[in-house]
Amino acid sequence: GAVVSQHPSWVICKSGTSVKIECRSLDFQATTMFWYRQFPKKSLMLMATSNEGSKATYEQGVEKDKFLINHASLTLSTLTVTSAHPEDSSFYICSARKGSSNQPQHFGDGTRLSIL
Amino acid sequence: DAKTTQPNSMESNEEEPVHLPCNHSTISGTDYIHWYRQLPSQGPEYVIHGLTSNVNNRMASLAIAEDRKSSTLILHRATLRDAAVYYCILKGPGSEKLVFGKGTKLTVNP
Numbered sequence: 001g002a003v004v005s006q007h008p009s010w011v012i013c014k015s016g017t018s019v020k021i022e023c024r025s026l027d028f029q030a031t032t033m034f035w036y037r038q039f040p041k042k043s044l045m046l047m048a049t050s051n052e053g054s055k056a057t058y059e060q061g062v063e064k065d066k067f068l069i070n071h072a073s074l075t076l077s078t079l080t081v082t083s084a085h086p087e088d089s090s091f092y093i094c095s096a097r098k099g100s101s102n103q104p105q106h107f108g109d110g111t112r113l114s115i116l
Numbered sequence: 117d118a119k120t121t122q123p124n125s126m127e128s129n130e131e132e133p134v135h136l137p138c139n140h141s142t143i144s145g146t147d148y149i150h151w152y153r154q155l156p157s158q159g160p161e162y163v164i165h166g167l168t169s170n171v172n173n174r175m176a177s178l179a180i181a182e183d184r185k186s187s188t189l190i191l192h193r194a195t196l197r198d199a200a201v202y203y204c205i206l207k208g209p210g211s212e213k214l215v216f217g218k219g220t221k222l223t224v225n226p
Contacts, residue, residue, distance in 0.1 A: 006159070032212060043203075044160065044216040093159045101212055102148055107159030 003027050004096050006108025013084065014116055020080045021111045023094030029074035030096035034105060035067070038091040050077055084115045120204045125221045128194045136189040136220055138204030143184050146209045151178065151189050153200040154219075160203065163189065199224045 003026040011019055023033060032051050036044040048069050050056035056069040066088075068080040077096075081088055091112050095105040121139040128134040140149070150165040164171055164178045166187075171178040177190040191198055203219040 004159075034214075036216075043218055044154075046213055046215070049212050095159070095214075102165075102207070102209060104150070104162035104165060105152075105160075105214060106162065110157070110159045112157075 002098075002104075002106040004094065004106045004108040006094050006111055008111060009109060010112040010114075012114045012116065015085050016083055017115075018080055018082045019084055019113060020078055021092055021094070021113075023077045023079070023096065023108055025075045025096040025098075025106070028096075028098045028106075030077075030098055031074070032097045032101075033071055033077040034095045034097075035069060035077075035079050036093045036095070038093060038110075040091075044093060047079075081113065084113070086115045089113055089115045120206055120217055122202070122204055122217065122220045124218065125223065127223045127225060128191075128198075129225050130196060131193050134191040134194045134198070134222065134224075136191075136202050136204075136222065137186065138188070139186045140204070140206055141185045143206055144208065147206040148209070149178065149180060149184075149187050150205045150207055150214065151176070151202065152205065152214070152216075153198075153202045155197075155200045160216075161200075163202070165207075194222075194224045196224050196226060198222065 005024045007022045035047045038044045047062045048056040048058045050071040052074050058064045071077040093110040095107040097105045151163040152160040154160040166178045179188045201219040
């Protein structure tokens with residue numbers, strides 16, 4: 001159990017394009033979902049935390065107008081990278097958690113985004 | 117969240133046990149110790165977590181020192197599929213976040 005599906009797994013697009021990434025918890029209701037970014041050979045950096053039906057909480061230095069997060073239901077969160085540029089190229093990973101903050105996070109397989 | 121210290125890398129042979137250490141000398145009394153691992157080109161995977169007592173599950177065992185200033189993740193029989201970066205993370209009871217450090221890159225030799 002506790003499967004998180006992330007789509008697409010990879011995307012290549014032109015500079016200036018907006019890209020939407022979906023994160024779904026397939027077999028549980030996620031009280032909280034998280035979005036991370038990972039650059040090559042670096043560790044994961046948390047971008048934002050979102051709860052269903054409320055605005056996401058962004059980490060310092062992450063532009064909320066650049067990285068739009070919509071947590072429309074207990075099983076779906078989306079991250080939209082608006083007007084993407086080459087420096088936004090990265091590995092984006094979502095996670096979902098059910099229950100209290102001491103419960104584990106379950107991660108998707110990530111989306112590799114390449115902006116040309 | 118309190119900081120953890122892990123070796124940058126470790127090597128193991130297939131089918132042998134692996135002991136991955138983690139130091140967390142500034143741990144507070146309510147911090148949980150979480151372990152995740154990340155295989156190449158994948159998202160992290162939850163391994164195990166504990167507070168004070170040693171914990172076992174189908175993936176691994178977690179041995180926590182009596183003073184809780186260190187812990188060890190134990191893989192009882194390493195396989196090639198266990199090659200990954202292993203992250204030891206402290207998490208307070210009210211904290212929403214997982215703060216990933218650099219972790220330990222485990223190489224498993226056939």
